[in-house]
Amino acid sequence: MTRKIWVFDTTLRDGEQVPGAKLNLYEKVEVAKQLKKLQVDIIEAGFPASSTGDFNAVMEVAKQVGNTSDIMITALARAVKQDIDAVYNSVKYANNPMIHIVLGTSDIHVEKKFNKSKDQILQIGVDAVKYAKTLTNEVQYSTEDASRSDFEYLWSTIEAVMKAGATMINVPDTVGYAEPQEFGEMIYKLNDRMKNLNDKVLLSVHCHNDLGMATANTLAAVKNGADKVECTINGIGERAGNAALEEVVMAMITRDKVYGAQTNINAKEIMNTSRLVSSFMGLDVQVNKAITGDNAFAHSSGIHQDGLLKSRDAYEIISPTAVGLDDMELVLTARSGRHAVKNALEKLNLDLTAEQFEGVFENFLTLADAKKEVYNHDLYVLVEDYFKKHNMATETTYSDYFYEIEDLQVISNSIFPSASVKLRKGEAIIKHSASGSGPIAALYTAITEMTEIETKLVEYNISSVSRGKEALGKVKIQVAYEGETYLAKATHTDIMMASAMAYINAINTIIVEKMMPETATV
Numbered sequence: 001m002t003r004k005i006w007v008f009d010t011t012l013r014d015g016e017q018v019p020g021a022k023l024n025l026y027e028k029v030e031v032a033k034q035l036k037k038l039q040v041d042i043i044e045a046g047f048p049a050s051s052t053g054d055f056n057a058v059m060e061v062a063k064q065v066g067n068t069s070d071i072m073i074t075a076l077a078r079a080v081k082q083d084i085d086a087v088y089n090s091v092k093y094a095n096n097p098m099i100h101i102v103l104g105t106s107d108i109h110v111e112k113k114f115n116k117s118k119d120q121i122l123q124i125g126v127d128a129v130k131y132a133k134t135l136t137n138e139v140q141y142s143t144e145d146a147s148r149s150d151f152e153y154l155w156s157t158i159e160a161v162m163k164a165g166a167t168m169i170n171v172p173d174t175v176g177y178a179e180p181q182e183f184g185e186m187i188y189k190l191n192d193r194m195k196n197l198n199d200k201v202l203l204s205v206h207c208h209n210d211l212g213m214a215t216a217n218t219l220a221a222v223k224n225g226a227d228k229v230e231c232t233i234n235g236i237g238e239r240a241g242n243a244a245l246e247e248v249v250m251a252m253i254t255r256d257k258v259y260g261a262q263t264n265i266n267a268k269e270i271m272n273t274s275r276l277v278s279s280f281m282g283l284d285v286q287v288n289k290a291i292t293g294d295n296a297f298a299h300s301s302g303i304h305q306d307g308l309l310k311s312r313d314a315y316e317i318i319s320p321t322a323v324g325l326d327d328m329e330l331v332l333t334a335r336s337g338r339h340a341v342k343n344a345l346e347k348l349n350l351d352l353t354a355e356q357f358e359g360v361f362e363n364f365l366t367l368a369d370a371k372k373e374v375y376n377h378d379l380y381v382l383v384e385d386y387f388k389k390h391n392m393a394t395e396t397t398y399s400d401y402f403y404e405i406e407d408l409q410v411i412s413n414s415i416f417p418s419a420s421v422k423l424r425k426g427e428a429i430i431k432h433s434a435s436g437s438g439p440i441a442a443l444y445t446a447i448t449e450m451t452e453i454e455t456k457l458v459e460y461n462i463s464s465v466s467r468g469k470e471a472l473g474k475v476k477i478q479v480a481y482e483g484e485t486y487l488a489k490a491t492h493t494d495i496m497m498a499s500a501m502a503y504i505n506a507i508n509t510i511i512v513e514k515m516m517p518e519t520a521t522v
């Protein structure tokens with residue numbers, strides 16, 4: 001039988017502990033609404049005692065998102081009356097409020113942090129739970145630093161707080177010290193004892209990623225009886241972060257026979273949630289991050305691309321559509337082979353003879369060696385160049401459709417930010433200037449007015465690819481056009497040039513998908 005695993009999302013509490021990731025009230029509510037669409041069971045919305053801003057944000061999440069019976073809203077408190085009151089007074093507006101109390105159980109915490117005896121700390125925990133129970137029925141108790149605690153003391157604490165009324169026991173690997181086998185064994189023993197005492201109390205885990213094992217430890221706990229997992233979107237959180245919700249959930253779906261457990265998560269909302277959190281918190285997702293990284297479903301090497309074209313399961317264990325992406329991406333690079341390039345040409349209706357293909361492929365490799373990625377609009381131009389070189393007539397001049405940047409100048413000031421841009425479209429040269437509220441707005445306005453393709457810039461993201469003065473700027477954008485979104489990127493030492501190139505890549509992609517004539521055959 002498949003067990004149900006509860007998902008407790010702590011993106012808005014532990015995730016928000018990432019330096020610089022603080023969200024305002026509006027942003028917290030928006031993320032919480034998206035977490036509800038993702039169908040998490042519990043949202044930990046913050047730490048209300050820490051500031052008035054966070055108290056109000058938690059209260060707003062409780063009111064606006066906790067207003068239905070399918071979700072529980074909680075927030076964190078130390079084992080301190082004032083913190084517990086702050087949690088209660090903010091989460092009480094939810095249909096299902098819960099108070100979450102944390103207190104350490106390891107010798108390090110008891111002796112060095114609190115300078116108290118084990119009995120004193122245990123009593124403080126019990127009193128905190130008893131007090132919280134006078135306010136709400138649902139109370140979770142977290143035994144901070146559980147994985148470095150003396151097992152019998154950890155158990156005495158859990159037993160005592162369960163008797164005091166805790167409805168969920170959360171066992172944290174606070175400093176990411178645990179190892180899957182060892183952590184699994186600890187959870188097995190705790191589960192056994194807990195179920196004997198009161199089988200209605202849920203056993204939960206909260207794992208950190210200091211040794212890169214947060215997901216593995218969480219899944220080991222699931223295998224060994226844990227009922228609930230605490231996670232964050234994109235694995236963000238204090239220091240090296242927490243177990244990533246998308247990894248834990250997709251592992252249970254993909255390896256269902258191993259875990260025999262499932263969550264209620266609507267996996268198709270994973271990418272939307274990841275992008276929203278990344279954009280609001282200003283935290284880029286590492287490109288190779290499992291499930292939500294840019295390259296998680298992108299294949300770039302010839303042998304893999306060939307294998308995928310023959311049978312998807314050769315190199316794919318999860319369909320990208322399962323997490324809300326359109327499809328896998330075959331990125332054309334200098335490591336691509338003939339099968340992938342032929343497939344891309346065929347998709348564009350560019351049917352070539354074997355001899356023509358070999359000629360185009362040779363030129364493709366030369367271009368790919370010079371560029372990081374070859375786009376569909378580059379393929380059109382490669383085919384056209386081949387035909388021109390071999391004095392063959394073409395019905396359509398493809399390069400007449402696409403834009404290339406020849407030059408640009410951007411003036412950034414607080415009075416009148418402006419941009420002058422020179423574009424090439426086939427043989428034609430177009431020049432234009434525009435102003436805007438900032439340099440990027442001016443640049444993108446100039447290009448929009450020249451190309452007459454009205455897009456909406458949904459996201460603009462710039463990062464440095466390397467260190468130092470010569471660092472390359474990498475620009476990633478998302479634009480909307482006629483109800484669809486297009487992602488594009490570009491890299492250049494000049495960040496304005498990288499910004500313009502990314503935008504032109506998006507424009508050319510829109511042209512390929514929406515504006516190339518059906519009859520565009522060679």
Ligand SMILES: CC(=O)SCCNC(=O)CCNC(=O)[C@H](O)C(C)(C)COP(=O)(O)OP(=O)(O)OC[C@H]1O[C@@H](n2cnc3c(N)ncnc32)[C@H](O)[C@@H]1OP(=O)(O)O
Pocket residue numbers: 014047049050051076077078079080102103104113114144174238
């Ligand atoms: C593992 C985790 O992620 S736990 C959650 C971490 N999150 C946060 O810390 C939320 C943000 N924190 C804050 O805003 C502040 O630290 C506050 C409001 C919690 C406390 O602020 P202050 O009162 O100024 O105390 P400060 O943070 O300097 O020190 C923590 C105090 O809480 C005590 N404390 C720490 N953990 C606990 C606990 N679980 N239960 C009871 N007391 C605790 C410490 O011993 C210390 O008390 P002391 O002043 O008597 O030595």
Ligand SMILES: CC(C)C(=O)C(=O)O
Pocket residue numbers: 014076102142143144145170172173174175206208
């Ligand atoms: C509050 C607890 C669950 C925590 O964040 C930790 O121990 O890491």
